[in-house]
Structures are given as structure tokens and as C-alpha cells.
Amino acid sequence: MPELPEVETTRRGIEPFLLKRTLRNVDVRDPRLRWPVEIPADISGTLIKSVRRRAKYILIETAIGHLILHLGMSGSLRVVTPDEPIKLHDHIDLQISGNYWLRYNDPRRFGSLHFTAGNPFDHWLLKDLGVEPLGNEFSGDYLFDNSRRRKVAVKNHIMDGKVVVGVGNIYAAEALFSSGIRPSVPAHRVSRRAYARLAHAIRDILANAINVGGTTLRDFVGSDGQPGYFKQSLNVYGRQGLPCRTCEQPLRCKVIGQRSTVFCSRCQKTSGWGA
DNA sequence: CGAGCAACCTGCATGC
DNA sequence: TGCATGCAGGTTGCTC
Numbered sequence: 001m002p003e004l005p006e007v008e009t010t011r012r013g014i015e016p017f018l019l020k021r022t023l024r025n026v027d028v029r030d031p032r033l034r035w036p037v038e039i040p041a042d043i044s045g046t047l048i049k050s051v052r053r054r055a056k057y058i059l060i061e062t063a064i065g066h067l068i069l070h071l072g073m074s075g076s077l078r079v080v081t082p083d084e085p086i087k088l089h090d091h092i093d094l095q096i097s098g099n100y101w102l103r104y105n106d107p108r109r110f111g112s113l114h115f116t117a118g119n120p121f122d123h124w125l126l127k128d129l130g131v132e133p134l135g136n137e138f139s140g141d142y143l144f145d146n147s148r149r150r151k152v153a154v155k156n157h158i159m160d161g162k163v164v165v166g167v168g169n170i171y172a173a174e175a176l177f178s179s180g181i182r183p184s185v186p187a188h189r190v191s192r193r194a195y196a197r198l199a200h201a202i203r204d205i206l207a208n209a210i211n212v213g214g215t216t217l218r219d220f221v222g223s224d225g226q227p228g229y230f231k232q233s234l235n236v237y238g239r240q241g242l243p244c245r246t247c248e249q250p251l252r253c254k255v256i257g258q259r260s261t262v263f264c265s266r267c268q269k270t271s272g273w274g275a
Numbered sequence: 276c277g278a279g280c281a282a283c284c285t286g287c288a289t290g291c
Numbered sequence: 292t293g294c295a296t297g298c299a300g301g302t303t304g305c306t307c
Contacts, residue, residue: 003300034283034302056301073301074285089285108284110301152278161302168300237300258280260298 002071004133004166004206007056009213010077014058014102015051017079022097023048023062030091034072034112037092040064043115048096054121055129055165060094065117067094068125072110078103130163133202138164140196147187147195156257157187158202167202169259170237171209175201176263177236181270183261184254194270208233236262 025044031037046062053059060067080103087105092113094102116123131137146163155176158167176183179197181190235245240253244264253262
């Protein structure tokens with residue numbers, strides 16, 4: 001599921017169920033996630049003070065510290081009632097005051113849940129993260145300045161969480177298409193102007209996806225459905241071999257940084273020397 | 276230090 | 292139908 005828009009959609013979906021409620025208990029039924037889940041027992045009965053997001057992590061602030069949740073590749077949260085039968089890969093319940101629980105399911109177990117009593121932004125998972133793509137520090141100049149010595153493909157550059165967070169495989173491909181940049185170009189050869197286009201594209205696409213995600217919010221949180229919003233607006237991801245929506249050339253697919261990357265060889269010509 | 280890649284897991288679509 | 296293969300929206304941590 002989750003790239004940044006899906007995580008933000010999830011955060012917005014669960015926030016009203018959590019805020020100013022009491023966390024009655026965290027029931028760790030199966031602790032085998034990316035790292036073994038260990039939550040202190042005295043979190044039970046604490047008040048939930050905020051539900052925030054940093055990168056693809058959801059931060060749930062309680063009276064004694066923060067829960068740091070990551071959905072990995074296949075994690076999801078559903079709102080359930082306590083009598084809902086346990087399904088395969090239901091790992092954790094956040095038991096909230098009132099007649100519902102938040103149930104975490106993760107087949108591939110790439111997700112994680114941590115607790116920290118300290119400042120969550122100093123936690124080892126968060127402390128080295130790059131800037132937020134929708135925040136003020138992110139810009140074309142920022143991407144340009146951080147890329148001068150980088151020989152990796154520009155696609156890897158924007159997917160590097162130490163540079164900018166939240167840009168996953170789907171949105172990286174989409175942003176490069178919409179800014180006309182060839183994904184395989186070395187990052188240090190992309191011009192300032194091209195990075196300006198790219199930064200705008202990243203912002204636009206992510207913001208847009210979050211907005212559209214909002215419309216499917218209720219279904220998403222309530223029923224564990226996969227949000228269907230993005231398929232419609234995707235221009236390249238998953239469309240290899242199909243005609244480019246701009247020029248009708250068949251889209252090509254290439255593995256870059258071990259991830260498949262779809263692009264249009266006609267529309268994405270920016271190689272770093274020109275515009 | 277940067278770059279490249281293996282690893283962590285299961286589920287699903289595909290092809291024989 | 293059964294089985295093998297390849298691929299999947301993320302991230303860490305190992306090598307060189």
C-alpha cells in the first residue's frame with residue numbers, strides 16, 4: 001500500500017478515532033514484524049495526545065511517550081469491534097476507549113512498531129531522515145545542491161530517504177515523467193532548471209494523491225480496501241508497453257536501483273545538459 | 276564516504 | 292490441477 005499519500009491518508013483516517021481517547025491496551029498478538037515489537041505495559045490507560053506523521057512513519061503520542069508505526073510494504077490498519085474474528089497476519093490491536101479497536105495487519109512483516117519515551121524525532125529510525133517533500137525546505141534548489149556529487153540515477157536520488165522522504169517507486173516514476181526527465185540520468189548531471197520542475201512535480205503529485213485519497217478515506221479505514229484512486233491518474237507506473245498518454249509511444253520499462261521503472265523514451269529526454 | 280546489492284517476508288499472477 | 296518462477300507500493304545493512 002503505502003507511499004506517503006497512503007500513509008497520510010491512513011493518518012487522517014485514524015486520527016479521529018484516537019485523538020483525546022484513552023489507549024486501553026496495546027495487544028501484541030504476534031510481535032514478529034521487521035523488529036520484534038516490545039511495548040511497555042504502562043502504556044495502558046494513557047491519553048492519546050496527537051497523531052502525526054514523519055516520512056512514512058505514523059507517530060501516536062501518548063501521555064508517556066510515542067508509538068512509532070510503519071506500514072512497510074503490506075501493512076494496513078482497520079477499525080474493528082472487539083468481537084471481530086482474528087484474521088491471518090493480524091499482529092496488533094490498539095484497544096481504544098469506546099467500542100472499537102485499531103487492528104494492524106501485515107502479511108509480509110516489513111512494517112514495525114516501536115515505543116519511545118523520548119523525543120520521537122531523535123529516535124534512531126527518524127533522526128537521519130531527509131526533508132518532507134511537502135515542507136518548506138524542499139525545493140528544486142535543495143535537490144540540485146544535494147546532488148552535485150551523486151552519480152546514482154536521478155530516480156535513486158529522489159527516492160533516497162536521507163535526501164527527501166516519502167517518494168516511493170510509484171510517485172518517483174510519475175514525477176519524472178511529468179517533468180520530462182529520464183530516470184536513469186546521473187543525479188549530478190541534472191540541471192537546476194530540471195530539478196525545479198521535478199520538485200514541483202513531486203509536490204503536485206503527492207498533494208494531489210493525498211487529496212484524492214481523502215475521498216476514499218471512510219471505505220479505506222473501515223473496510224481494509226485498497227484505495228482505488230490512483231490507478232486512474234497514473235501515467236507510467238504499471239503501464240509498460242502501453243501507449244504514452246502524451247505521444248502514444250509504447251512506454252519502456254527498465255530496472256533502476258533494483259526497482260522497475262517505466263518511462264517514455266520520447267517525452268523524457270532531459271539528460272542533464274539541456275533544459 | 277558513496278554505490279550496489281542482498282536480505283527481510285508472504286501473496287499473487289503467470290506459465291508450463 | 293499442481294508446481295516453479297518472478298514480481299510486488301520499503302528500508303536496513305552488508306560489501307567493495
